[in-house]
Amino acid sequence: MSVFILRRLMQSALVMVAMAVIVFFGIHLIGDPVWMFVSPDMDQQDIEEVTRALGLDRPIWEQFGYFVLSALQGDLGTSFIFGEPALGLIIERMPATLELAFTALLMAVAFGIPLGLYAGLYPDSAVSKAIMAGSILGFSLPTFWVGIMLIMVFAVILGWLPSTGRGDTVDLFGVPVSFLTLDGLKHLLLPAFNLALLKISLVIRLTRAGTREAIHQDYIKFARAKGLSTRRIIGVHLLKNILIPVVTVLGLEFGSLIAFSVVTETVFAWPGMGKLLIEAIQQLDRPIIVAYLIMIVFLFVVINLIVDILYSILDPRVRLGDRGA
């Protein structure tokens, strides 16, 4: 277990370094961020002063060295546009993104598994075919397009749900969450569904494939030969086995949920870190981009650890610490 965690940490440290280097030098190549901030009335002198103040006048490797030094002390730099520690800005917006992502995940499981199970158990029925066709549609539709359609239909035309924003939040253990208030829940529904759509399709397909495969396994036949009820066979024997790939893949996909929240947050004006990133990219706010990526890697590490632990609970064959785990 400790080896396992260590291995993970070493790998992630590598990603973080790689990411930091690429982004750091890459952004340097794109352009000079200073031009993003200066106001029209400033003259060259002012601009140079700003450049100096932000440390952007020094050679890039020196800037990088400085970044590494302070990163080791937990300081990922100060946002150019916000003037606040980049890490703080990201952490401040993380709960919103995580809430969105988790809700989407929940939706993916809540819709995906039953539908996938049905499609796997009755592969030839018309309903199953419809489910599968729907799932293809689900992962073919570009997220941004679905988002605006959802707003059009549910907010503008039907007026059932609010179009954008996060709604009321309450603090849960000091973290603002919106699913505990009615208003927050209403705001959460559309973006979460938008984000979940892709994953619902994915879970449907995984569950179906898992079901189709498991159903022909000897252990299912053996369970039937024991005279177990269909409910128990599906609910325990089958489900527990197909949960393994579903959990693994969802764990891996959680990263892409967070990544795709960049799109959803933009469309739904959801105050999460994805929106922050997109704006940072547009404005070359390098500290935020770097800090975002490092945070994401960190998040992945944590999530992957959780998934692996879950995995070892679900699948007794897996022992953490084994090679390639």
Place this chain on the structure above:
Amino acid sequence: MAVTDAGKTSPIEAAPLPAPPAEAPLKRFLSDFADSRLALGAALLLAAIMIVAFLAPVIAPQDPYDLATVSVLDARLPPGTENFAGYTHWLGTDGAGRDLLSAILYGLRISISVGLASGVIALFVGMAVGLVAAYVGGRTEGLIMRVVDLQLSFPAVLVALILLAILGKGIDKIVIALVVAQWAYYARTVRASALVERRREYVEAAQSLGLSHARIIFRHILPNCLAPLIVVGTVQTAHAIALEATLSFLGVGLPQTEPSLGLLIANGFEYMISGKYWISVFPGLALLLTIVSINMVGDQLRDVLNPRLQK
């Protein structure tokens, strides 16, 4: 004693054994594929889309990239409007006055080219890397797979987003970004199946027959890894097309005067609420049809090519 001489007088069996009826693999594959009406329809549709897309310069009524023929005067005409030159825009025009039908055809061409180009390059890169990793094993494999893992642990959108922010716009840039975002999927797929294939006895047979490593990798192992690769390839191509659309929507990606489908949609997106639905709905439909048909074909390929589901 020479083996060859003995052949005719072999005492073993007078009448060689009969074999099961021969059936060409291609034919079997096609008939299996055609099993699903839906998939067949999707394949035909996809073929049609591809043909239309690549013939765009021939069949499109207008060259939407030629600024001399496009005029803002014609901007945002609803479907079926005749323009001043007396030409009817069946699908209307977009915000810059491009004939939408033509723009969609050209856009399809770009989207599909981007998808295919990035898919093919990523496939080759991933394939080479994955095969080498699986065949060589040991430290090399460990190192390669760590890199693949790193790449995979980062969602493709983010990779492409950051990369494009760094590289700038242009078809070549987006292809590069998509290749970087995708090669690892292929590498992983190839490696997984190559690992399985490498343990197959026919590989050992080839080794003991003294065949070269290159020959074993490319003539023996590779062809047997193609099936999952093709499946991943189709899905990834669809994915690449959608990804390109998303990136265009996010404002990185392609130059706006030569819009891909994604960019057409993104541009039309701002007209959604104003009721000028056609600017984004028609390209959206084209994109949807393309991606859905590719995915359906991929789905069926998966079923047909998956040996476990056969029979």
Place this chain on the structure above:
Amino acid sequence: MNDAPTLQVTDLKTHFFTKAGVAKAVDGVTLSVNRGEVLGLVGESGSGKTVTGFSILGLVDQPGRIVSGSIRLNGEELVGKPEADLRKIRGRKVAMIFQDPMMTLNPVLRVDTQMIEAIRAHGDVSEEAARERSREALVRVGIPSPDERLQSYPHQFSGGMRQRVAIAIALLNEPDLIVADEPTTALDVTIQAQILYEVQKLCAETGLAMIWITHDLAVVGGLADRLAVMYAGRVVEEGPVDQVLDAPLHPYTRGLIGSVPSHNRRGARLSQIPGMTPSLLHLPEGCSFAARCPRADDACRVMPPLEGFGPSRAARCHHPFTAENDGQEIDLTFNE
């Protein structure tokens, strides 16, 4: 011999309706097993042994279906019974053991879960009582430290142990019949011997009837009381094990025995049956073995019936190797 056999299968037909055509996997199988008896069911791959076993338990899946025939367990007809009733019989009156011990136990459930649920599916037994019974069953199949083993997951067991657990599960509800589908094929000789030892002991102790499916004549030779030989979905010969092995009636049985290497004829060429098993999709008219049979003639264009030879033997052949004609061709070989 008891009056009614534990299991009586009569003219069972189980067909698979596939795209390529109808595969008559089981096409007129007649069998009976008595109390305390081990029936060996042998035949080559694809001859329909497993499907026969599944038919008895009512476990034939789409696109397969029992088309006709009768399966009587202790006189009770199983064919046509609703699924809910069959479920009550499965595991309670008939149990089954599968070939691959690695695959039969659910890898993600603990052994006790899998055993207890098998008991509680058939009666209102308390968890505790069920656990105790599971423990006893493990002891019966010779598993050391059963309490500890109950808490384990299948992957912590070796193949032989797993197969024993499967047998223990089959025994849990004290069924009248166990269908064992090649349960030792995947195991090593020494482990196979251990399993055979336990099974032999159990049958002797409990009076359990058993169908032992295998393609290994040597194994059934040592274990079974009676033998049924299947070819292309039909039983072609049946009888007490000694008689069938020592004086086979059907040319196929004879060919099969001849092809087993044995130290009596060390280094000699083995007898080989020419040709190969026909596809179940396109079975020839008449005797399905005719095309490979040295004795075949025009009479074989008609399907021979399963004819009795003596009190306990039967064969499905127009030209059996009976005592009268056997002298002509005693060397058990075919084409040399």
Place this chain on the structure above:
Amino acid sequence: MSETPILTLENVSKRFIRRLDAAEKLVNVFGADRREQVVHAVDDVSIAVKQGEVVGLVGESGCGKSTLGRVVAGIHAPSEGRLLWRGQDVESASAELQRDARLKVQMIFQDPMSSLNPRMRVRDIVGEAPRVHGLVSGAGVKDYVDDMLLRVGLDPSFRDRYPHQFSGGQRQRVGIARALAVKPEFLVCDESVAALDVSIQAQVLNLFMDLRTDLGLTYLFISHDLGVVEHLSDRVVIMYLGRVVETAPTDELFREANHPYTKALLAEVPRIDTRKRKFQPVKGEIPSPLDPPPGCHFHPRCPFAFERCKREAPALKEIAPGRHSACHLNDGG
């Protein structure tokens, strides 16, 4: 014996090692005890095979039979020990000699499905190696392949087919034709008939025997089926957990085995001519090769084991002319 054996294994070992990765090394620095996992698949085996001989190699699953076969066929290099081809060390030979020696030893595999490349036609499967090695000209390949197919009893018209279009027995014949195509003198048959039905198995075994007489081939015949080995071999080698425990001419071995493991094995083998026998099995499971018992690997299951067996691994000693056994009981117990 004066005649040089066609193939000699001298103290050959093959180990599979799973090395530690960086993370594991790091925890070791902090005091953890992570070890490399070593499988001694083949442990100090010496065998000499004479020209024209059929040597049967018997043992239970995981005892290293296949690994030994692969070492002989040149697919794996031995971790230790030497492999001599006609008295010459293959390792130190020139590249050309090495290749020749390698081609002279060919392998026939167990699984008729996976041993043929499913994407190649029979003519390529059989014809590829001879063409690559220049044994036959490009134009002559077709005839050559036809000859090979005829030799193994297949109709030459099958040459354009793919493996899946054959039955199991026919596939095995294609595999044999492929091996024969490089004119080998030595065949390693690794469970070559285990996956076949008895009637098909008989066909293939007959083919092996015919090839032996026709082409003067030498065989290393690996099987866990004692019946098959007994039928075919001149001499039998018994392995247990990577080590050879006994070798003897077939007749003598089956008449009276020396090693307790061999005895147990012979007793367990079901035979068609023994009926309604009482099974009396060896106790215990086959131990994991990752962690074999110390001393004599068989001692935990051996009814005759005594103190020394736990400590000391018995050496393989000649107990009678042509017979070797590795058991402490033979040291005048």
Place this chain on the structure above:
Amino acid sequence: EDLTIAVGAEATSIDPHFHNLGPNNQLGFQIFDRLANPDERQNFEPGLAVSWAPIDDTTWEFKLREGVKFHDGSDFNADDVICTFERAPNVPNSPAGFSTYTKGKTFVKVDDYTVHVKTDAPYPLMVNDLGNVAIVSNETGCDASTEDYNSGKAAAGTGPYKFVEYVPGDRIVLAANHDYWGEKPTWETVTIKPIKSGPSRVAALLAGDVDVIASVPTTDIETLKGRDDVTLSQGVSNRVIYLHIDQFREASPFVKANGGGDIKNPLMDKRVREAISKAISRELIRDRVMEGLSIPAGQLLPEGFFGVSENLKPDAYDADAAKALLAEAGVPDGFELTIHGPNDRYVNDAKIVEAIAQMLTRVGIKTQVETLPRSVYFSRASSGADGLPEFSLILVGWGAGSGEASSPLRALIATNDKDKGMGTANRGRYSNPEVDKVIEEALAEVDDEKRAGLLAKATEMAIGDYAIIPVHYQVNTWASRKGLKYIPRTDEYTVAYGVVKE
């Protein structure tokens, strides 16, 4: 009553001195006062100063308003002003602060309600400068960090609305300051939500989630006009959209002869520049690209602004004249050109670039289009690899923050000179010493009337040279639910006190 406003861009900080950036300033307008507050036409009205006047050539005197209290209860007096101007140019981490406005000025407290500002030379633009800087309290604000402002601790101004809450990315909440010295605030609480995507913003209004939205996308105006539950307010802004033309290099990087060969930069020829101006149909752009929401431009600021010329009219579209001019200039068959522009900066920027490219192509200048995100665009447009502007023909916009023509003249037209701070945004490097002289003269002229004349004169000279080619003035649109109306502002800001009940 409560009000919810959706804006396109979010303030990056509550600190009014942190970043001289539109969204931040617009927020600051509501919480803080300046010495002089610009009204909706950017005329400076008494704010915290009740009057100001030069008392000699280099000194301005500001009389401060008495009886004003900050939101935190402290009193406003000259100390606040002094410390504000000390703090404003020196905020740590500020990407672009307010030093531009304070530089070269010395602030002297005369008494509690009088402040003197001294400069080295006559400085007519004093109010325009100081009117940009929010006054913070010396008790809480001056020593506070940016974080203190964001957390609300230091965010006390004297403005009509008080800071309540800041949830980054989601909303900023303000509450009425009932003690405001000026016109009493109408709205009890004001919530400002950033919704970046235009359609989403419109959707939010239509869905009733917000009451007012800023920057209505031009595409939706027609639809919104047709609805009777929405009121639109439109107003011209101080922003001119224009083309900057490379006229200092013989070999301009994005100009090629027909077929791709090198060519002497034809853009250096005034006739070619004129041809370009005449080839552009500003009306067509207005009607088809801007959906009517632009005013064809003939100079640097729309009419009514200080220092504009009354003689300059937009060039009329005349393709034939353009072709003739090209022929006259020796390029009768045109040439190849790439026009660059941003795609996320101005209203419909990329579309305008494309339309212009179409039009140029029609008169024979085969034009390629390349639009870039502003992050890349501006730095390359200002200084490429060699430190010089990288492009040949670019579309840019200029908003006159000070509300008068001196701003664009100084930045865009004057000869590029780092040291003097002139021509800082002169990306075409137009240089005419005579024009420079007039501009400098104007900048030192304290007399408003004379200055206006000088500015107009400089403008006429530069436009006559086609130093730049003005395209149009942006017209901004706000939409509100029925019953509300927004008073449009030329500075494009959206402020709560601009929302009135109908």
